[in-house]
Amino acid sequence: QVSVLYFARSAELAGRRSETLSVPRHITSLQLWEEIVKAHPRLAVIRDQVVFAVRQEYVLLGDQLLVLQPGDEVAIIPPISGG
């Protein structure tokens, strides 16, 4: 059970800022994205523009194998525009 956080455009498309999601402990970042899109299909349009932050470290969508712990924060990070 991980905590998924949505920001900016991804929060608008998912219609929420956070939720808990049940996912396998070992999962690639791309598979994790696909789980999230199953729950919120409107997110599919931003697939090429987002990265994850898993436990506050950036992770690209791809083959990277994640080892998730219960309660971990996974954030969807659209292109940033601070400053």
Next chain:
Amino acid sequence: MDESEDVPKDFIKLKSEKLSVDEVSELVVSPYCGAVSLFIGTTRNNFEGKKVIHLEYEAYTSMAETEIKKICRDVRQKWPSVKHIAVHHRLGVVPITEASVIIAVSSPHRAESLEAVMYCINTLKASVPIWKKEIYEDKYSWKENKECFWANSEK
């Protein structure tokens, strides 16, 4: 005080209230420093011919603070003489001409603080999870920094 008491500090704040240049400069002033360099990011009233009404900022606050701390750490590695660093970023609605970010750095001589300030704002734009929405008269747009490596290049 002697210099060993003037321990280098990082002052990082994300807040929704109006930012103050006086407050941020005063945080970094030190009797051992002859230079305080400042960057102020203000909101422009136009983008590609459209009138901007105001900006709205949101942040992944805990990670943003951590990423800014990493930037401060990098600054101190690159410019070891830097004394204090302050980064204040506003969240929520920012009216036109008001500051969205203020960065101040102090150092004994001016070269280091000037370079460090530039490094801070450039790296902040590339790595800190903060988002800006431009509100126009008829619609809005989530902005994307060109420094952000995961944004589409054709945008």
